[in-house]
Amino acid sequence: MRLVIAKCSVDYEGRLAAHLPLATRLLLVKADGSVLVHSDGGSYKPLNWMSPPCAMAEVAPDDLEADEGVTSVWVVRHAKSDDRLRIRLHEILHDSSHELGVDPGLVKDGVEAHLQSLLAEHITTLGEGYRLVRREYMTAIGPVDILCRDAAGAHVAVEIKRxxxxxxxxxLTRYLDLMNRDPHLLTAGPVRGVFAAQEIKxxxxxxxxxRGIRCVTLDYDALRGLDDVTGRLF
Structure with a gap:
């Protein structure tokens, strides 16, 4: 990842046009090719950005830009559209590159991890005849929380969220797209998806x-065996 703090102006051209006047900003160039422009406010959201697939070139300013004090220009072009990000740098205050390595991914919080364990233990919560194949079933793009089979023997991928x-x-859609290309998982039909959470928006x-994905609302206390039936009217 390359981090640059610079006095710059930014113009976005393409499906929309946007302009950021001259100011000091943080520019991030990630290994995946994305370029993000941040200010020292506005929380985590960049002011402007270009998502991959894209390519960046550093070019010399034209005569008008040079007269305005521009020392170099970043031109970022999207590979699949005419969208273009033009960043005019007036002064670079910091420029460094860092190798971050492969990210291990988001570690689930205690509740999500516990929900996964409990649902695996009580897999028939999803339906009569369901049986567990394994937790954390690894795919090329990450682990599926639970892989199980339904009563008919078809594989079901379960994504669990709090x-x-x-x-x-x-x-889950990305997992299903990949898993439905694996003939070893299709012996009893296509892999279906279940999206399980305590609360679903x-x-x-x-x-x-x-997308043909079934939603299941999980009762954390019931899975833990703490559902107090005596306190209910029905």
Whole structure:
């Protein structure tokens, strides 16, 4: 990753146009090719960015830019569209590169990890006849929380979240796309998906339904055997 702190202005051209006037900003160039422009505020969101696939070139400023004090220009072009990010650097205050290595991925919090363990132990929560194949089933793009089989013997991939949002559905979609290309998993039909969480947002339910993914709301206390039936009216 390359980190540059510079006085710069930024223009985005393509499906939309946006301009950031001259100011001191943090520029990130990631190993995947993405370029992000950050200020010292606005929380985690960049002010502007270009996502991969894209390519960046450092070019000399034109005569007008040079007259305005620009010392170099970054031109970032998207590979699949006409979108273009033009960053005009007036002064570089810091420029360093760092090898971050392979990221191990997000480590689940205690509740998510415990939910996975409990659901694996009580896999019939998903339906009569379900049986566990294994937890943390590894794929080329990461581990699926639970791989199981339904009563008909078909494989089912289960993604578990404490709070189910659109990102989780997208994650499961990617797993399913990959797993449904593995003939060893298709002996009893296509791999289906279950998105399980303590709370599932309406937008996530809508997206899951559109992609043929079943949503299951998990009761943490019931899975732990702490559901107090005496305190209920029904």
């Amino acid at each position: 709070r189910g949002e659109i990102d989780g559905v997208e994650q 309406p937008q996530a339910r809508t997206l899951a339904a559109d």
